[in-house]
Amino acid sequence: MLEVKGVFKTFNPGTINEKRALNGINLTLNEGDFVTVIGGNGAGKSTLLNMVAGVYPVDCGTIKIDGIDVTRLAEYKRAKYLGRVFQDPMNGTAANMQIDENLALANRRGTFRSLKPGITKKERESYKELLKTLDLGLETRLTSKVGLLSGGQRQALTLLMATLKKPKLLLLDEHTAALDPKTAAKVLEITEDIVSKNNLTTIMITHNMTDAIKTGNRLIMMNNGRIVFDVSGEEKKNLTTADLLQKFKMSTGHELDNDRMFLSE
Amino acid sequence: MEILAFFEKILNALPGACSQGLIWGVMAIGLFITYRILDVADLTVDGSFATGGAVCVMFLLNGHNVWFSIFMAFIAGLVAGAVTGLLHTFMGIPAILAGILTQLGLYSVNLKIMGKANQAVNVNKTDLLVSLRWVRDFAINNPIIMVSVIIAVLIAILYWFFGTEMGCGIRATGANLNMSRAQGINTNFNKVIGIMLSNALVAVSGALLSQYQGFADVNMGRGAIVIGLAAVIIGEAIFGKIFKNFALRLLSVALGAVIYYIVVQTVISMGLDANLLKLLSACIVAIFLAVPHWKKQIAAKKVGKINSNPNGGAENA
Ligand SMILES: Nc1ncnc2c1ncn2[C@@H]1O[C@H](COP(=O)(O)OP(=O)(O)OP(=O)(O)O)[C@@H](O)[C@H]1O
Ligand SMILES: [Mg+2]
Numbered sequence: 001m002l003e004v005k006g007v008f009k010t011f012n013p014g015t016i017n018e019k020r021a022l023n024g025i026n027l028t029l030n031e032g033d034f035v036t037v038i039g040g041n042g043a044g045k046s047t048l049l050n051m052v053a054g055v056y057p058v059d060c061g062t063i064k065i066d067g068i069d070v071t072r073l074a075e076y077k078r079a080k081y082l083g084r085v086f087q088d089p090m091n092g093t094a095a096n097m098q099i100d101e102n103l104a105l106a107n108r109r110g111t112f113r114s115l116k117p118g119i120t121k122k123e124r125e126s127y128k129e130l131l132k133t134l135d136l137g138l139e140t141r142l143t144s145k146v147g148l149l150s151g152g153q154r155q156a157l158t159l160l161m162a163t164l165k166k167p168k169l170l171l172l173d174e175h176t177a178a179l180d181p182k183t184a185a186k187v188l189e190i191t192e193d194i195v196s197k198n199n200l201t202t203i204m205i206t207h208n209m210t211d212a213i214k215t216g217n218r219l220i221m222m223n224n225g226r227i228v229f230d231v232s233g234e235e236k237k238n239l240t241t242a243d244l245l246q247k248f249k250m251s252t253g254h255e256l257d258n259d260r261m262f263l264s265e
Numbered sequence: 266m267e268i269l270a271f272f273e274k275i276l277n278a279l280p281g282a283c284s285q286g287l288i289w290g291v292m293a294i295g296l297f298i299t300y301r302i303l304d305v306a307d308l309t310v311d312g313s314f315a316t317g318g319a320v321c322v323m324f325l326l327n328g329h330n331v332w333f334s335i336f337m338a339f340i341a342g343l344v345a346g347a348v349t350g351l352l353h354t355f356m357g358i359p360a361i362l363a364g365i366l367t368q369l370g371l372y373s374v375n376l377k378i379m380g381k382a383n384q385a386v387n388v389n390k391t392d393l394l395v396s397l398r399w400v401r402d403f404a405i406n407n408p409i410i411m412v413s414v415i416i417a418v419l420i421a422i423l424y425w426f427f428g429t430e431m432g433c434g435i436r437a438t439g440a441n442l443n444m445s446r447a448q449g450i451n452t453n454f455n456k457v458i459g460i461m462l463s464n465a466l467v468a469v470s471g472a473l474l475s476q477y478q479g480f481a482d483v484n485m486g487r488g489a490i491v492i493g494l495a496a497v498i499i500g501e502a503i504f505g506k507i508f509k510n511f512a513l514r515l516l517s518v519a520l521g522a523v524i525y526y527i528v529v530q531t532v533i534s535m536g537l538d539a540n541l542l543k544l545l546s547a548c549i550v551a552i553f554l555a556v557p558h559w560k561k562q563i564a565a566k567k568v569g570k571i572n573s574n575p576n577g578g579a580e581n582a
Contacts, residue, residue: 053447079449086443094440097433105437108430109449115426118433161448 001201002029002052002169007061009047009225021047023225025061029169029201034216037205038244040256044225045205046087049171052203054078066168080110083162083200085155085175092158095147099138099157102146103127106161130160134190152183156190163194170195172204176211184208188215209241223252271534278530280400284408286526288395288473290416290519292489293496294423295466297518300497302427303439303459305353308364310467310493312371313345314486317468318475319378325386325476331394335472342468343461345371350457375483383482386475393476408477415473416519419466424512435459467493491546496522498553 009022021044029035037045051058052065054075062071065081086092093102104119104127124142131139134156138149146154155175162170172191176184188211195202206212212219218232221244228251231239248256292314299307317338324334345367352363376382388396395408405411426432437445438455445452467489475481500521501514508517529546533539 075446076449076451079447082447084447091441091443092447094437094444096440097436101433105433105445105448105450111449113430113434113450115429115431118428118430 001031001033001066002027002203003062003064004028004048004052005062005064007048007051007063008059009044009051009056010059021225022051022058025051025225025227027220027227029203031201032199033218034195034200034202035204035218035220036212036216037203037220037222038207038209038212039222043222045222046173047225048222049084049173049203049205052169053082053084053171081168083165083167083170085158085162085170085172087174087177089151089154089158089178092161093146093154096145098143099131099146099149100124100127100142102157103130103161103164106164109165130164134160150183152179152187155179155187159187159190159194163198163200166198166200168201170200170202172202174205174207177207209244213237213239213241213244221248221251223248228252274534275531278534279527280409281397282526282530283523284395284397284400284412284477285474286523287409287412287416287519288470288477289492289496289526290470290522291412291419291473292467292470293493293500293518293522294416294419294515295463295470296490296493297497297515298423298459298463298466300494301439302436303456303463305360305439305456305460306364306490307346307349307460307463308361308490309345309349309367309371309460309464310364311486311489312368312375313342313464313467314471314474314489315375315481315483316341316345316371316378316486317471318481318485319375319384319471319483320468321472322384322386322475322481323378325391325393326384331392331476335394335469338468338472339465342465345468346461346464347457349464350460353460354453354456372483379481379483382484383480385480388479395473395477396479397477412473416516420512420515420519423515427511431455431458488543488546491543491550492522492525495525495546495550495553498550499524502553 004025004027007022007025009020011017011019011021021042023044025044025048027048037048039045047056050056052063054070054073054077058071062069064070065078068081070078070081084092094105097105100119100123104123107123128139128142131142136153136156138153138157146157149157155178159175175191176187179187191204192215194200202216204215206215213236217236218230219236219239220227221229229247245256292310296307296310299305320341321334321338324337325331329337348370349360349363349367352358352366353360356363358366386393388398395406395411397408399406400408427436434445434450435455435458437448437450438452438459442452445455471481471486474485497518498521500517500519503524504513504517504520508514529542532545533542537545
């Protein structure tokens with residue numbers, strides 16, 4: 001479903017701020033894979049997702065989604081194949097537009113935006129049903145401005161928007177990190193629900209090792225722009241956080257250092 | 266007695282102020298599209314306003330129908346907006362600078378269009394849509410009625426447009442670029458379309474003003490952005506609490522321009538040196554722009570005292 005081959009990325013090359021963020025990434029995802037990604041601060045996790053999404057161009061390498069080479073495709077064109085949820089709840093929705101209008105925008109992802117109505121009555125009804133499944137009471141607030149929602153509600157809404165038109169690949173970049181533990185758990189539950197219902201191929205970055213182990217069927221660990229550890233199946237299920245820390249130390253020679261990770265334990 | 270004379274003076278000036286205010290209201294609606302919907306400060310308008318006037322007057326002088334002449338001003342505005350839009354998106358120039366560049370270039374273009382610094386149209390020889398001659402007529406050709414009708418039609422069209430898929434895409438582009446791209450919206454294309462539409466309305470406003478005053482002048486757009494902003498800000502400050510609907514918000518902006526002109530006329534009637542007018546407008550707009558910023562700072566201080574957790578408060582937009 002996703003094929004990343006030999007991708008390198010250096011930010012600000014040739015300046016004192018030069019930073020090699022991705023250092024030869026090879027990653028192949030099969031249809032229906034749910035991969036969790038962990039790694040220290042600045043390991044290149046977000047950069048990897050941003051490369052797949054087309055936020056920045058790659059220095060070299062290729063990215064294919066479902067066999068289609070998207071390496072040189074503009075971000076908004078690639079969006080056709082992708083659903084994305086960001087770490088910052090403010091980022092995934094338009095605050096000064098209504099809940100139903102936000103969903104309607106998402107419902108037209110990958111289509112040409114013509115002079116047809118931006119939202120129809122029939123759509124509104126279906127959104128109401130859809131919002132009910134979140135169980136957050138949003139179905140009665142269809143015409144509320146999204147800016148009035150809490151962070152958790154906004155992330156749940158962004159998840160719906162990302163998956164309203166079934167994406168070939170769902171990209172989640174620490175989408176629960178800005179939420180309090182209870183809300184984070186709820187959003188993660190919604191995530192697993194949506195992913196399994198639609199059988200979505202998913203990459204989820206998380207700073208929570210427990211979540212990384214218990215969610216999905218595969219786990220990768222990144223360090224210094226490289227994938228240093230990749231497990232799936234039974235082996236992944238039987239991992240413990242201690243194993244992970246140990247693996248990290250073995251493959252990199254130092255302790256895993258992520259300022260958010262220890263807070264979450 | 267003196268007070269009575271003063272009021273009579275204001276009352277006398279009222280129809281003129283309303284007409285001018287409504288004409289500038291068309292401009293303010295155009296500015297609303299960039300400033301509020303796209304969240305871009307577009308300085309092209311100082312140039313495209315005069316372009317609209319120049320194009321309209323020249324077509325009229327060449328014997329064309331008044332509606333056709335206004336339509337050509339509209340097209341000229343679209344082109345001016347396209348230039349700024351492409352400078353900004355295709356060439357990566359910051360929006361403010363892109364607008365200033367186009368505005369500067371348009372000064373020469375406007376001179377070339379007219380062949381000299383100003384051109385007059387004679388209301389007796391040419392069939393005009395609006396003229397200050399008719400401000401006291403009780404008929405459809407009274408500029409107050411005529412421009413009100415034009416504004417009503419414009420608001421209806423814009424209300425429809427910003428409810429379409431394309432219009433919603435433009436609103437999303439102004440609201441959140443990241444989200445828009447993630448939802449497959451071509452943000453650069455939308456910015457160009459929005460800036461074009463805005464300048465087209467600004468040019469129509471210039472076309473109306475040139476007819477109203479009987480001439481177009483290369484300097485007629487100087488400071489237009491400030492008048493437009495004043496209209497947007499006054500309209501929102503006065504009607505913002507009651508007018509939530511999009512069409513009503515557009516209406517409030519047009520009314521803002523009318524109020525602006527009534528205030529200006531009153532101030533002039535009170536004996537203010539007309540040369541100080543632009544300074545006064547600039548000060549008023551500066552203060553109104555500062556108010557939301559100050560409000561936020563005060564609110565932030567309050568929140569900081571109640572709750573020192575930075576993730577505690579949800580930002581309401
Ligand atoms: N737009 C950018 N410009 C310059 N440098 C960048 C940019 N984006 C990321 N970097 C740098 O690239 C490196 C990898 O960053 P990235 O955001 O991918 O890390 P991460 O694994 O997501 O870390 P975190 O856990 O802190 O989110 C970091 O050193 C970062 O400073
Ligand atoms: Mg990150």
